[in-house]
Amino acid sequence: MSGIGDDMLAEEVNETVRVRFIVNGRKVACDVAPRETLVDCLRNVLELTGTHAGCEMGACGACLVRLDGRSVHSCLMFAVQADGARIDTIEGLSESGVIADLQAEFHRRNALQCGFCTPGMLVNAHELLSQVARPSREEIRDALSGNYCRCTGYEAIVDAIDVVAKARSEGGAA
Amino acid sequence: MKARAFSYFRADTIDQALDAHARAGDDARFIAGGQSLVPALSLRLQAPRLLIDITHIAELRGVCREGDTLRIGALTRHCEMLTEPLIAAFAPLLRAAAPFVAHPAIRNRGTFGGSVALADPASEFPAMTLALDAEIEIAGPSGSRRLKADDFFIDLFETALQPGELITAVHVPLFRSNQRFAFDELARRRGDYALVGCGMLATQTGDRIDDIRISFFSVGNTPTRVKGAETALTGFSLDAARIAAAQAALDNDLAPPESDEVPPMMRLHLARVLLGRLLGRLGEGA
The missing domain is CATH 3.30.390.50 (CO dehydrogenase flavoprotein, C-terminal domain)
Incomplete structure (x- = not known):
């Protein structure tokens, strides 16, 4: 896209744009309307439904994915903005095994009930532990402040992340 | 809620971005981090014909010393305010404010220039430009200009930015030992x-x-x-x-x-x- 032509300002609402990104390690190309959010593209076009569309305004954290290695709200960007980016969703993180210990601990401690918030919680916890090896409980709570859970009361989620942080730093277990 | 249909243009230079805005008859919005703009579009509080993505414009990136000020490129993300050594050394007030800006995932996308341009009265960074006696560097159809933060914020979500203008950087006087x-x-x-x-x-x-x-x-x-x-x-x-x-x-x-x-x-x-x-x-x- 080097310059803008008048044709780009067409009133057509069905205009689509070809975007390419690397999703969970695989090259993907798809045609999207510019107004389509990344979460809608992931769920509806790529059928990666592990990423959840909750509030769709950046408040609940259910739609977190990793974009070029950083957690972001996939409801707070349009798919076209991610053209050329590397995206990792909960499916990719699960398959690669990098969050297996977090998932096991969430399961063991009942850190989920309905599970709607869980993918976002895991993406967030994964980023936190990659930045801070041994976060305090307060730091964990602070990091989770943008992720809503309406079932658990958060205590078990904080417990699970806390335990994994300790296990990783003590045993190098992953 | 879904945004109304719009066209999308990714600008590589400031001139391209300004030109695209003018061609759209100013019925356009610049998008950087988009952490406030995307919800506003989704809620249809705003519905421009054209969205101009400025996040790939190299001129808007980077933090550097420039004489006795620190030039903070408009695209500097909130998370970078936490980790950039020049910010910690020469604008420690911004470093202190950064952890309070929204949540980690928002800080990974949101930009300093975008926050100042939006001028949300509840936001941390716009207020800190006042405390720091910062200058806002602006590019627009009639050239570039610099404006004191004291003269920038006018009213609720209203700034001295004119249609088609965008913030390119914020200049902050270097922090001194006294x-x-x-x-x-x-x-x-x-x-x-x-x-x-x-x-x-x-x-x-x-x-x-x-x-x-x-x-x-x-x-x-x-x-x-x-x-x-x-x-x-x-x-x-x-x-x-x-x-x-x-x-x-x-x-x-x-x-x-x-x-x-x-x-x-x-x-x-x-x-x-x-x-x-x-x-x-x-x-x-x-």
């Missing part, structure tokens, strides 16, 4: 909008305050300097009587709006509490 700063906010939940927030930068000779700039947010339609309180402190050393005088001056400096959630008297009270705490920390050499 300066002290303090920042804090009161919020019901971490990451939530502050009930009241405040940052300050003092220039001192020994314990005497030669100059102090104090800026509040979440107290009205714009980020607000409290000049009465500043005057009450200038030329003095901090003690209980001076702090009380500055707190009393807030009655004239601030006029919080009516609100069901936080009545004006409560907000004013919280502002006095916060000012007292921060001046106390400043006195302790914070």
Whole structure:
């Protein structure tokens, strides 16, 4: 896209744009309307439904994915903005095994009930532990402040992340 | 809610971005981090014909020293404010404010220039540009200009930016060894909008305050300097009587709006509490 032509300002609402990104390690190309959010593209076009569309305004954290290695709200960007980016969703993180210990601990401690918030919680916890090896409980709570859970009361989620942080730093277990 | 259909253009240079805006008859919005703009589009509070993505414009990136100021590129993300060594060394007030800006995932996308351009009266960074006596660098159809932060914020979400103009950088005077700063906010939940927030930068000779700039947010339609309180402190050393005088001056400096959630008297009270705490920390050499 080097310059803008008048044709780009067409009133057509069905205009689509070809975007390419690397999703969970695989090259993907798809045609999207510019107004389509990344979460809608992931769920509806790529059928990666592990990423959840909750509030769709950046408040609940259910739609977190990793974009070029950083957690972001996939409801707070349009798919076209991610053209050329590397995206990792909960499916990719699960398959690669990098969050297996977090998932096991969430399961063991009942850190989920309905599970709607869980993918976002895991993406967030994964980023936190990659930045801070041994976060305090307060730091964990602070990091989770943008992720809503309406079932658990958060205590078990904080417990699970806390335990994994300790296990990783003590045993190098992953 | 879904955004109304729009066209999308990814600009590689400032000139391309400005040109695209003009061609769209100014029925366009620049998008950087988009952490406030995307929800506004989704809620259809805004519905431009064209979205101009400025995040790939190299000229808008980077933090560097430029003479006696720090030039903070508009695309500097909030998370970079936490990790960039030049920010910590030369604009520590911004480093102190950064952890309070929204949540980690928002900080990974949101940009400094975007926050200043939006001028949300509850946001941390716009208010801190006032405390820092920063200058806003602006590019537009009729060329570039620089504007003092004091002249930038006009009213609720209204700034001196004209249609088609965008912020390219913010220039902050380098932090000096005879300066002290303090920042804090009161919020019901971490990451939530502050009930009241405040940052300050003092220039001192020994314990005497030669100059102090104090800026509040979440107290009205714009980020607000409290000049009465500043005057009450200038030329003095901090003690209980001076702090009380500055707190009393807030009655004239601030006029919080009516609100069901936080009545004006409560907000004013919280502002006095916060000012007292921060001046106390400043006195302790914070």
